[in-house]
Amino acid sequence: xxxxxIERMLADRYGRGVSSSRRRLWWISVIVVxxxxxAALGWSTVSGALRTVDxxxxxxxxxxxxxxxxxxxxxxAPGTAVACAFEAQDTEHGIVGxxxxxxxxxxxxxxxxxxxxPTVAEAxxxxxxxxxxx
Numbered sequence: 582x583x584x585x586x587i588e589r590m591l592a593d594r595y596g597r598g599v600s601s602s603r604r605r606l607w608w609i610s611v612i613v614v615x616x617x618x619x620a621a622l623g624w625s626t627v628s629g630a631l632r633t634v635d636x637x638x639x640x641x642x643x644x645x646x647x648x649x650x651x652x653x654x655x656x657x658a659p660g661t662a663v664a665c666a667f668e669a670q671d672t673e674h675g676i677v678g679x680x681x682x683x684x685x686x687x688x689x690x691x692x693x694x695x696x697x698x699p700t701v702a703e704a705x706x707x708x709x710x711x712x713x714x715x
Contacts, residue, residue, distance in 0.1 A: 634663055634712040639693075641707030647700050649678060651707035655692045657714075662686045665712040667696050669704035677702045683715060 635656040642650045649669040657663050662685055669678035678700030684692065698707055 632658075632661075632714060634714060636665060636709045636712040638708040643704055643707075644697070646703045649698045649700060649704045649707035650695055651698055651709060652693070652695050653709040655684070655694060655709075655712055656690060657692070657712075659688050659690055660686050662715060663692075663712055664715045665694075665696075666710040667698050667707065668710045669698045669700045669707045671702060672705050677704050678707075 637654050637656075638651065639654055640652040642652075644650055651667045651669075653665070653667075655663060655665060662683065664681060664683040667680045667682065668676050671677050678698040680696060680698045682694075682696055684694070698704075
């Protein structure tokens, strides 16, 4: 029995193998799909990062029983408008004051703001709760 006879017998028993051109086409398809998936993931990451807002409370001052000044730094892409929610809390972390402020687009990446939050009772702290792109 020669090698050709053995190959023919195995092909009859198990079926023909995938030809090299089909195998090559399959691998090219897998590589193309992987490249496209990587590009889509990269684009979604970059576009998501461009539309993020970071806000950090840098301090507060209790002015009187019905007023708190809150200082914050807001970081956002230049040319983007932003809205932020500021709140004042009492000793038990109950919310005693709330204010939403919208800021127009600016050329600056970092904005330092001071907002006055009116309260219904004496507050012990003030903070920026969250910021978002309207």
